[in-house]
Amino acid sequence: MSYFEGASTAADPSDASIGVDSDTWQLPLPSGEYEVFLNFRGPDTRYQITDILYRFLVRLRIRTFLDDENLREGEGIWPNLVEAIEQSKIYVPIFSEDYANSKWCLRELAAIVERQKHEEGCIILPIFYMVNPSDVRHQTGPFKQAFRKRSRSFDERTVQEWRDALSKVGALKGWHVESNDKQGAITDLVYSIIWSHLSKSIYVVETDKLVAIDDHIEAVKERMELDSASVGVVGIHGIGGIGKTTIAKAVYNKISGSFARCSFVGNVRETLEQRDGIISLQKKIISDVMRLTTVEPITSVSDGIRIIRERVSGFKVLIILDDVDEKSKLDEILGKFENFASGSRFIVTSRNVRVLRTFTEDDKLYKVRGMSHTHSLQLFYKHAFDLDSPLPGYETLSSDVVSTTGGLPLTLKVVGSLLYKEDKGFWKEKLAQFQQHTLEEEVVEVLMISYASLNYQAKQIFLDIACFLVGEDKEMASYMWADCGFYPISNVIILLQRSLIEIGDGNQFQMHDQLRDLGINIVHRENVENPLRRSRIWSNPQALELLSREKGPSQVQTLRVNSGSFVAKEMASDCFVNLSELRYLDAEYTMLIGDFSNLLPKMRWFRLHYHRNAGHNKLTNLKMENLTILDLHSSDVPYDWGGWRNIIKVCICILLLK
Incomplete structure (x- = not known):
């Protein structure tokens, strides 16, 4: 049933059920921006179609200026x-029998026509109330008599302007009200046209700083199958800051005019963390779709679903649900998708693809990836220079900065804004920081949302990959994690679902540059003052310093050390006495010497880069009881190496023997 069905019963201004107090009929003069201007002859239509249309427009949050003749006092107005x-x-002139007897109506109409000449996008929607449109167009019938009087009171040029305005607007396609019982239905049509135009400007994204958005829009639209009469759900997923919300808004802007009602529900995850979060989201959807400033009280989640089913689901709707996580049970917010009217569409954005797969198929999912270097530069220029190209002398610096962002739109915007109007010295210093994997705090906050939601084991796997294992074989690392109780099968899937990692064609771990930098930043923050007290060390100077100290226990779990030259650096077993938590060691051009029988009890993955011409490895008694991976594939290890005899448990041994 049309929401405006029976609207003609609202003609009595005392009808409080409309939701607008009777006192609001006489509004003050405009003090802010309006969307719709009603031009009418008060005595003819004030309590008829003008009243009906105005009340609905105001109640449904469309800013409408009502020109009440009672407010016109002198030329100062x-x-x-x-x-x-x-x-x-948008302008709605309502022509009635005595319309031309009002100089105010005619002056306003002439101003409206003049405005439309010079301002693109202005729309005039005429209503002919109990008058023939041809009488308006040709100034015949009651308009002929009115203009006889006008010719005696006003100069010829003014009268001709009024005639021209009536002729122009009278020729436009409009609505003819021939009887009062048609007012409600025609008001419904007029309002629908008004909304179809205004809705295009709701949730508008700043188009002057969008880059390469059209391909994303088309990809999402293709998955929406807008020609289908079925109810469709499309998911957009990717890491934080990759542009999911921007794409959803851009799609909304593009297609919202094709739907009867629309709602963009942002920050779903954040809202659900609040008290009565589900009810808040339900109120938002009901308010948007019904276009109400206030919504009837919702006493419970089930009550909200009932109201949505009874009052919302009958419309062909477009609803965007932005930033949904695994705690967001959409059926508790909306009810069943299939209960909505044919042709309805839902777009859901999430960092977690598993969430999206609970209510739509894989072919309806769209993964947002990082921008190309060319497109990244374009977006960066818009924020760093407020231009489409760099300032002279900043070309190379711009390219170098962009290369550190991994094509993440959020970082490009944040970094570009940070560098805006700064000198080259500032740029070069910041570039040096970015090249050392330093992230701006605003970027860290966004990316940390996904990391913070992980369990302990998944966090350890994420940090291992970020700091050491990008490019490593997935199965190889899983041996270590399984033996450490990190449950790699399920937790790697979790990381994949949340777009925190990817698996390349060669079954190797891959990770977005900004996520890799996030992992490095997380480890840095474990101990800002003392790097040797962090859980992971990959910086060679820090690694060598750690191994040169023989005091105090260390919490280091993973370590990479390199002698820094092709001449192997000797490392005695005493250097490892305090590394009781070490489970991964990557030693390159490092010659291990001494008895390791009671050392490294938690070692799972031992990677030794040993070259015969660098000297003889004197490591003996390798009693690493929990060792699962001995990686010697980059080493020239002889058959008579003394370390073989005490290897107790090795799940996989990669060898290159010469």
Whole structure:
């Protein structure tokens, strides 16, 4: 049933059920921007179609200026009326029998026509109330008599302007009200047209700073199958800051005019963390779809679903649910998708693809990936220079900075804004920081949301990959994690679902540069003052310093050390006495010497880069009881190496023997 069905019963202004107090009929002069300007002859239509249309527009949050003749006192009022006309986007002249007897109506109409000549996008929607449109167009019938009087009171040029305005607007396609019982239905049509135009400007993204958005829009639209009469759900997923919300808004802007009602529900995850979060989201959807400033009280989640089923689901709707996580049970917010009217569409954005797969198929999912270097530069220029190209002398610096962002739109915007109007010295210093994997705090906060939601074991796997294992074989690392109780099968899947890692064609771990930098930053923050007290060390100077100290226990779990030259550096077993938590050691051009029988009890993965011409490895008694991976594939290890005899448990041994 149309929401406006039976609207003609609202003609009595005392009807409080409309939701607008009777006192609001006489509004003050305009003090802000309006969207719709109603031009009418008060005595003819004030309590008829004008009243009906105005009340619905105001109740449904469309800013409407009502020109009440009772407020017109002298010529001083005219500048305010002109201001209201210039602020508005849509004009609804309501022609009635005595319309031309009002000089105010005619002056406003001429100003509206003049405004449309010079302002693209202005729309005039005429209503002919109990008058023939041809009488308006040709100034015949009651308009002929009115203009006889006008010719005696006003100069010829003014009268001709009014005639031209009536002729122009009278020729437009409009609505003819021939009887009062048609007012409700025609008001419904007029309102629908008004909304179809205004809805295009709701949730508008700043288009002057969007880059390469069209391909994303088309990819999402293709998955939406807008020609289908079925109810469809499309998912957009990717890491934080990759542009999911921007794409969803851009799609909304593009297609919202094709739907009867729309709602963009942002920050779903954040809202659900609040008290009565589900009810808040339900109120938002009901308010948007029904276009109400206030919503009837919702006493429970089930009550909200009932109201949505009874009052919302009957419309062909477009609903965007942005930033949904695994705690977001959409059926508790909306009810069943299939209960909505044919042709309805839902777009859901999430960092977690598993969440999306609970209510839609894989062919309806769209993964957002990082921008190309060319597109990254374009977006960066817009924020760093407010231009489409760099300032002279900043070309190379810009390219170098962009190379550190991994094509992440959030980082490009944040870094570009940070460097805006700064000198080259500032740029070069910041570039040096970015090249050392330093992230701006605003970027860290966004990316940390996904990391913070992980369990302990998944966090350890994420940090291992970020700091050491990008490019490593997935199965190889899984042996270590399984033996450490990190449950790699399920937790690697979790990381994949949340777009925190990827698996390449060669079964190797891959990770977005900014996520890799996030992992490095997380480890840095474990101990800012003393790097040797962190869980992971990959910096060679820090590694060598750690091994040169023989005091105090260390919490280091994973370590990479390199002698820094092709001449192997000797490392005695005493250097490893305090590394009781070490489970991964990657030693390159490092010659291990001494008895390791009671050392490294938690070692799972031992990677030794040993070259015969660098000297003889004197490591003996390798009693690493929990060792699962002995990686010697980059080593020239002889058959008579003394370390073989005490290897107790090795799940996989990669050898290159010469």
